[in-house]
Amino acid sequence: MAFDLTCVALLVEGGAGYPPRLFAAIRHPVVWAGWLISALDHRLNRDALPASRRRAYGILAVAILLACAMVPAGLLEGALRALPFGVVLAGIVGSSLIAQRSLYTHVAAVAQALEQDGLEAGRVAVSHIVGRDPQSLDVAGVTRGAIESLAENFSDGIVAPTFWMLVAGLAGGAGYKALNTADSMIGHRTPRHEAFGWAAARLDDLVNLPASRLSGLLIVVAAAMMPGASPQNAWRAIWRDARHHRSPNAGWPEAAMAGALGISIAGPRSYGGVQANAAYMGDGRRAIDAADIRAALRLYLWADGLMVALILAGTLAIIARG
Structure with missing residues (x-):
């Protein structure tokens, strides 16, 4: 297991993020994957084809995508590890695949917009990170x-x-990040992508299953460490609510966070003017605002810090063992 590489990647990304100048110069691995997915979608996903053929071509597209992501990444790691301090270089490359810093920045921007400029600014800020109709949201909805x-x-x-x-x-x-990007682009139940995106959506659900459970558990433990949060309520919300989420995975971290903070999230929302019914995660307050975003960000930092500490401890144990 690549404890050393992963530890470096987490520490580098947490400290520096993905530099804007580097993004401007070469873009980002997610953008590269998006280019390839778009090309495969354009080339293979023909409207005139029957659903069975489109599903087969979708499986082929995922196989091509994973090969194009994983083979070069594996070869690059092997080449870098052969160099002095190569694991540090490999970890710097790996830091581009993690989003600790950027996630905090984007969510904190929503809280700041609500606090400083009000609801309309909050709607604009949240529209950058969610797909629902921003104009239909009140303060609680933005939150x-x-x-x-x-x-x-x-x-x-x-x-x-x-x-x-x-x-x-x-x-x-790299393989995970490419697959997750494919799911976000083509893994939708729309006339164009229900068949072609089937493989991307199903495989993404499968590879996210262990992480979603780990995320929920990390939030529960973090709630025990953070003043004002409740690990008991977080655990109770997972077992009561997570299975009712539309996603087989997202319910775990969402329910854990809602329960820990004593709030309710998820629930009905609107996409493109179409109302979508969804179960609530958590049975706490529904009247929430920017202060609750700040509390969620603190809980996130505790949970993320706990994960980093565990991987750092594993890395140091391996080094000490020889």
């Missing part, structure tokens, strides 16, 4: 969207790539 995004992306954007990088090094992290 729910921000906290849900924080909880779900703690799992998808941090714990999951960390888990797969730990298991399979750069290849594991």
